[in-house]
Amino acid sequence: MYETIVVPTDGSSQSDAAVDHAVELARHHGSEIHVVYVADSNRDSLTTQGGEVVDALEQEGEQVVSEAVDRADAGTDISGDVLTGDPVETILDYAHSVGSGLIVMGTAGRRGLDRFLLGSTTERVVRLSSVPVLTVRAQEE
Structure with a gap:
């Protein structure tokens, strides 16, 4: 059913739950x-380390x-990529380019007014994706 699954991550506990x-x-x-x-790419992230400009x-x-790839069990067909661009557009383009049948993303589980004022990447991907998007909420500690 889902031959290829794309999982965007930012290293948060929500992303770990999605992975x-x-x-x-x-x-x-x-x-x-x-x-x-x-x-x-909308954020300035260039810095100098040891005389070399790095992102x-x-x-x-x-x-x-x-770290996300290492979370997978042995025998799981998993790979990782670091891309640059607008997060929503880049995630959607990448999912299309690899023929993804599903995108799995973490969600912060915002409630109330914050949910309407702060448009999240996950929410925008859900609205714009041509393939199903499964949102996963991290367990509360």
Whole structure:
């Protein structure tokens, strides 16, 4: 049913819950998982380290994706990519390019006025995606 699952991550507990859920789905459906971190090109993230200009968001993305891929069980077909761009557009374009049948994303579970005033990436992906989007809420501690 879901041959390819895309899981955007930002390293948060909500994203970790989404990765864990995607791994369970992949195990049951024999799916491949693509974990993706989007370095938001709308934010200034260049810095200098050891005389070399680097993108701090891309560096963070490499670590976040590596940790997410490591969360998967052995035998799970999982890969990771760090991309740059507008998060919503980049996630949707990436999902289309890999032929994704499902996007699995974490949600902060905002309530009340915050939900209407603060448009989240997850909410925008849900509204604009041409494939199903499964939202996963992290367990409250």
